[in-house]
Amino acid sequence: MLNLKVGGVPEHFNYPWYITLKNKSYTKENINLRWKDFPGGTGAMCKALRSGEIDIAIVLTEGIIKDIINGNPSKITQTFVKSPLIWGIHVGAKSKFQHIDDLEKATIAISRYGSGSHLMAIVNAHNRGWNLDELKFKVVGDLQGGIAALTDGSADYFMWEHFTTKPLVDNGTFRRLGDCPTPWPCFVVAVRDEVLESNFEEVQKVLNIINACTRDFKSIPQIDQTLSVRYEQQLNDIQEWLSITEWNDGTPMTEELISSVQNKMIALNVIDSKEDSDKLIRNMYI
Template identity: 85%
Template structure:
């Protein structure tokens, strides 16, 4: 049996993986797939891919593109969630800041450099016409680190997925000053080159299984109630999230899409120059 390790954030986007693992769908094809939570997000997963600690990662598009350009020996095999991710812009409950404009010279908490919270802070700054070179960052590791930093005054604002942090807004830990959606599909599947080289068919089978699950995910009986309970969310928030979220429909990721995203990332000063998009992806369906 082939051992494969897959990593992702412990959030509602990845519940289809839980379902397919619980149903032992990979085992039926002689694949021992093991899941690892990465509360630290994309930056932590990029590091784990580089180290060979995981074989497959469900990562933020902007983060893995930047890391592959910088030498991560992995390829993007497909989009996982094709709709944008909505990043909430949060301050602490007792913060003096009242609106996004107030944050121009403030310190932003990020999970780590190269993470979504880091790169989207740059996108947000660009959107607001701020000088990106003057952004100040405080590395906090994960969501709990962001909570601590904003509560203790070690940082001024923190960007994290809107619905994941909604309970913290509801209970008064955070105040949300606004949102910043990603200008591209938010999650992709990245696989280490070595694994693609040696186990291409098995990886394709894994993707076929998860794509089959996500295709019907919204039709699963009482899925909204299941997600609300598991992720401690209000039912109306989960229903809103489901209404704006679309998973991959089985189509391969195109060079044109990756080129378009790279061009946007250059305009946001997230990357300095683009790479041949064909070198960043591996089409599983040729």
């Protein structure tokens, strides 16, 4: 039996992995797949892919593109969630800031450099015409670090997925000043090159299984109630999230899409130049 390790954020987007693991869908294909939570997000997963701690990662599109360009020996095999991710822009409950435009010179809490919270802060600043060279960042590790930094005042605002942070807005830990959606499909599946070379067909089987689950995910009876309880979310918030979230149906990442994302990242000064698509993506269904 082949051992494979997959990592992702412990959020509602990845519940299909829980379902397929619980159903032993991979074991039936002679694959021993093990899941690892990464509360620190994409930056932590990129590091884990590089070290071989995990073989497959469900990561933010912008983060893994930047890291592969910077030498991560992995490839994007497909999108996982093809709709945008909605990033909430949060300040502490007692913050003096009342509007997003007040944050132009403020210190931004980020989980890691190269993470979604870092890159989306740049996207937000670019959208608002701020000077990107003047942005100030404080690395806080994860969501809990963001809570601490905004509470003690060592950082001024923190961007994290809207629905994950909604309970913190509801209980008064954060105030949300607004949202910033990603200008691209939000999550992709990345696989280490070594694994793709040695176990290509097994990776195909993993993708087929998870794609079959996400294809029918919204029609699972009472899935909204299940997610509400598991992730401690209000039912109406989960229902809203389900209504705007679209998973991939198994179609590969295209050269056109990867080129478009890179063009946007160049405009944001996140990457310096475009890479050929064959350095970034691997078509699993040739």
